[in-house]
Every structure is written in C-alpha cells, then in structure tokens.
Amino acid sequence: MPAPRTILLTGAAGGLGTLMRGLLPAYGYELRLFDVTPIEGEPTAITADLADREALREAVRGVDAIIHLAGISLESSFDKILRANIEGTYNLYEAARAEGVGRIVFASSNHAVGYTPSPEGELPLDSGALIPIDTPRRPDTYYGLSKCFGEDLAQLYWDKFGQETVSVRIGSCFMEPTSVRMLSVWMSPGDGARLFHAALTAEDVRHTVVYGSSANTRLWWDLTSARALGYEPQDDSEQYAEKLIAEQGELDPADPAQSHLGGPFLTDPPIWPY
Numbered sequence: 001m002p003a004p005r006t007i008l009l010t011g012a013a014g015g016l017g018t019l020m021r022g023l024l025p026a027y028g029y030e031l032r033l034f035d036v037t038p039i040e041g042e043p044t045a046i047t048a049d050l051a052d053r054e055a056l057r058e059a060v061r062g063v064d065a066i067i068h069l070a071g072i073s074l075e076s077s078f079d080k081i082l083r084a085n086i087e088g089t090y091n092l093y094e095a096a097r098a099e100g101v102g103r104i105v106f107a108s109s110n111h112a113v114g115y116t117p118s119p120e121g122e123l124p125l126d127s128g129a130l131i132p133i134d135t136p137r138r139p140d141t142y143y144g145l146s147k148c149f150g151e152d153l154a155q156l157y158w159d160k161f162g163q164e165t166v167s168v169r170i171g172s173c174f175m176e177p178t179s180v181r182m183l184s185v186w187m188s189p190g191d192g193a194r195l196f197h198a199a200l201t202a203e204d205v206r207h208t209v210v211y212g213s214s215a216n217t218r219l220w221w222d223l224t225s226a227r228a229l230g231y232e233p234q235d236d237s238e239q240y241a242e243k244l245i246a247e248q249g250e251l252d253p254a255d256p257a258q259s260h261l262g263g264p265f266l267t268d269p270p271i272w273p274y
C-alpha cells in the first residue's frame with residue numbers, strides 16, 4: 001500500500017480534531033478539513049453536515065484515507081445520536097466506498113464497552129489482567145451504542161467491499177487527565193497522533209479494533225492490537241496521579257460509576273468531570 005498523504009479529517013473543529021490539526025502535519029499529511037462548525041482561519045475547510053451526502057461525496061473524492069471524528073461526542077437523545085453518529089457514519093462510509101477510499105480510521109470509544117467492570121473492580125489488583133479487545137460489547141449509553149454500530153459497519157464494509165478500518169476505542173484524549181479514572185484511560189495528544197499515524201500506515205489491517213490510550217501505569221485494557229499496528233505509546237498519566245488522588249480520592253469500587261470503564265457515563269445524567 002502506498003503511504004497515504006491526503007487525509008480527510010472529519011470533526012476537525014472539535015477538541016480532538018483541533019489537537020490533530022496541530023500534530024498530524026508533522027507526519028507529512030495534508031489534511032482536508034470537514035465539520036458542520038466553521039473553523040476560523042481555515043478558509044478551505046468544508047463546512048457541512050454528515051447528513052449532506054453530496055457534500056460528503058465531494059469531500060472524500062481524491063483523498064487517500066479518512067480519519068472520522070465527526071459526531072456527537074457525549075450522551076444525547078436517541079434521535080440526535082441516530083442522525084449524527086449512526087446515519088452520519090453510514091453516509092461517510094457510503095461516500096468513501098463510492099469514491100474508492102480504501103482506509104478509514106474510526107473514532108470509536110471506550111463507551112462501546114462502558115459497562116465492563118474495570119480490572120480493579122473485578123479482579124485482584126495484582127493479577128495484572130487487562131481487559132481484552134474482544135471483550136463483549138457493553139455500551140453504557142445511546143452514544144456508546146452508536147460506536148458499536150460504527151464498529152459493526154466497519155466490519156461489514158471490510159467483509160463486503162474490502163474497505164479497511166481501524167476502529168480506535170479512544171479512552172480520554174485531552175491535554176491532561178482531569179480525573180482519577182482518566183489515569184487509567186488517558187491518551188496524550190502526542191500518543192493520539194502516533195496511534196492515528198500507525199492506523200493510517202499499517203499494512204493489511206482489514207477491520208482492526210484497538211484501545212486508544214497511553215502506556216499508563218494504571219492501564220485497564222490490553223494495547224496488544226494497537227501495538228501490532230506499530231503504535232508505540234510514549235506517555236504515562238502517572239505524573240498526574242498524586243495531585244488528582246489528593247483532590248478526588250481513590251476510585252470507590254462500590255460506586256458503579258467509578259468501577260466500570262465508562263465511569264460517569266453510567267449515571268443518568270452523567271456526572272462531570274469524568
């Protein structure tokens with residue numbers, strides 16, 4: 001496979017999109033930006049909704065690969081999730097198929113498996129057991145359910161059309177972890193860029209599902225499938241542990257919102273910060 005160069009970045013106006021706009025060009029990528037929200041200072045960005053199938057056809061035309069971040073990124077009503085995340089992701093895959101774009105990196109989420117007990121909640125602390133990538137799906141929200149749909153859509157498009165996807169079940173990708181839970185699931189922006197680069201360039205990924213996090217001391221899940229793509233995380237949240245634990249205390253195993261992967265997404269409404 002020739003190295004991809006031109007990448008469509010959907011959701012480019014969002015938090016993760018903004019971080020990746022800053023980091024991915026250093027890997028040699030030329031980014032084409034897409035978001036329903038206009039992006040200041042980016043006159044060539046495409047401002048359109050994922051519901052606009054014609055705009056999507058035009059947006060994907062001629063790119064080597066797509067990083068699909070656009071969508072609702074928290075819990076919402078089923079109708080809104082249906083339109084943006086489920087129909088929107090289908091529209092994107094159809095446009096990519098029609099225009100022959102062979103590789104998509106899909107921003108899935110830990111909330112596809114959010115009802116999975118954390119290893120600390122379930123297993124002896126010293127067991128070293130990590131949650132495997134093939135753990136049964138247990139979405140914690142309609143949002144998490146939409147990520148399960150995206151992963152299954154990706155599998156269908158590989159099996160039926162030979163279109164490749166890496167589904168990245170992202171933990172929490174922010175500048176710094178802001179909660180004790182995030183010490184386990186944090187992905188530094190630098191590691192996020194490293195993982196997306198690996199997902200764009202690895203050979204024969206078919207449909208691969210990976211967890212997206214840094215090499216955290218308190219890691220909850222198994223990064224083997226991510227490392228198999230060539231991902232080598234460089235960061236560890238542990239430098240933030242002392243301060244966060246002093247402020248918030250250790251996770252309470254008796255509180256479901258602290259003892260499951262999805263954290264506050266298990267409560268209704270979610271309790272922030274997470």
Ligand code: NAI
Nearest residue numbers: 011013014015016036049050070071073107109170172173
């Ligand atoms: P965000 O909410 O900051 O950005 C999402 C972007 O998508 C926004 O700019 C929004 O305008 C755009 N968007 C929403 N609906 C759209 C539509 N119908 N058409 C076109 N654009 C639309 O979210 P963030 O944090 O940047 O996350 C990006 C992606 O990564 C999301 O899919 C999210 O579910 C996923 N993710 C992010 C995590 C994180 O830690 N930041 C963790 C797990 C998953």
Ligand code: 15L
Nearest residue numbers: 073074109110111171172274
């Ligand atoms: C997600 O899926 C969200 O998009 C992000 O905003 C965070 O809430 C993250 O999960 C998390 O679990 O911390």
